[in-house]
């Protein structure tokens with residue numbers, strides 16, 4: 001009996017000691033994984049719908065990352081002029097090569113002519129489709145690719161914005177997509193004026209186009225777009241959201257900006273779009 005009491009006292013002391021000892025150092029990575037876990041338990045299905053097999057990233061590596069982080073993935077192929085996939089044969093071949101993997105399969109339409117390159121049957125192979133407004137031909141006939149310094153034509157920022165907003169409205173009204181990605185992106189030369197150039201009126205026009213066409217808006221973690229003000233306005237209007245990375249290399253990250261925006265903008269599980277696969 002005495003033995004048992006001594007053992008119990010020792011166990012108690014050890015327990016107290018453990019509680020008083022400094023908290024184990026938790027890495028930032030572990031903290032974010034715990035956050036993803038608690039959001040998933042609260043009804044969010046944390047999903048990155050904008051991953052690419054780029055920079056040597058394999059589907060197996062992506063699935064390992066998914067298992068480690070609790071993030072589900074949608075993996076998209078880029079289809080359009082100037083991309084390896086620009087006809088039905090290449091699009092179907094890509095799909096056949098990945099269809100057995102347990103991810104959502106996406107098609108990112110590139111350039112404004114992507115719809116004309118693929119048949120409806122080939123497009124329908126995919127679980128979802130999305131596009132951005134970073135490639136378009138401007139009034140002067142220049143083909144803009146906004147993420148490339150030499151191919152973003154901004155002579156007058158106000159004029160550029162008017163043209164861009166019109167492009168976004170046209171794309172969202174005419175192209176059959178589920179998500180508007182890399183949203184509200186501005187070229188390098190005017191990025192620092194984002195909050196000024198995206199006026200209330202311009203933001204409202206984009207939000208209205210999203211709402212009217214039932215298209216979700218991506219919250220992009222690599223680009224940290226759109227702004228919290230934009231997200232709050234879209235939420236208010238009933239626009240749905242997705243989270244995405246648009247990785248340009250093998251690093252998928254942890255959707256940090258998207259997770260921060262859930263908190264800052266008070267987003268709920270029902271504010272998010274879900275792939276109906």
Ligand SMILES: [Zn+2]
Pocket residue numbers: 050052108246
């Ligand atoms: Zn992309």
